[in-house]
Amino acid sequence: MANNPRYDRKPLxxxxxxxxxxxxxxxxxxxxxxxxxxxxxxQAIYGGNGEWHExxxxxxxxxxxxxxxxxxxxxxxxxxxxxxxxxxPPQVFAEMFVDQNLAT
Numbered sequence: 001m002a003n004n005p006r007y008d009r010k011p012l013x014x015x016x017x018x019x020x021x022x023x024x025x026x027x028x029x030x031x032x033x034x035x036x037x038x039x040x041x042x043q044a045i046y047g048g049n050g051e052w053h054e055x056x057x058x059x060x061x062x063x064x065x066x067x068x069x070x071x072x073x074x075x076x077x078x079x080x081x082x083x084x085x086x087x088x089p090p091q092v093f094a095e096m097f098v099d100q101n102l103a104t
Contacts, residue, residue, distance in 0.1 A: 006095075012056075012059055012060070013098065015042070015056045015059070016056060016060065016098045016102050017091070017094040017095060017098050018031055018035060018056075018094075019053055019056045019057070020070055020093070020094035020097050020098060021090055021091070021094050022053055022067075023053075023066070023067040023070040023071060023074075024070060024071055024074040024090060024093070024094075025071075026090040035052040035053075036052060038052060039051060039052040039055065042055035042056065043055045045059075046058050046059035047059070060102055062102075070097060073097065074090075074093055077093055077096075
């Protein structure tokens with residue numbers, strides 16, 4: 001999916017970041033389509049039912065309320081960034097969130 005040394009030997013890492021982007025409503029359409037096509041394979045590997053994001057959640061045993069928790073943290077971090085006069089790109093947030101909360 002991504003050609004970046006950050007993901008070397010960590011296939012789940014990028015999927016977790018995409019999960020975060022999905023949760024905050026910022027997953028690019030092309031990535032969404034790719035993940036939808038990958039859903040059966042992801043479910044075979046990680047479990048879950050139906051959707052790609054359910055397989056990713058199953059892989060790291062996320063609670064059902066994780067998307068809400070991610071959105072809440074995104075809102076808080078956006079406000080902190082604004083108050084400091086900086087922009088927080090969604091991908092940067094996704095990486096920070098995964099590194100701090102879902103490290104694999």
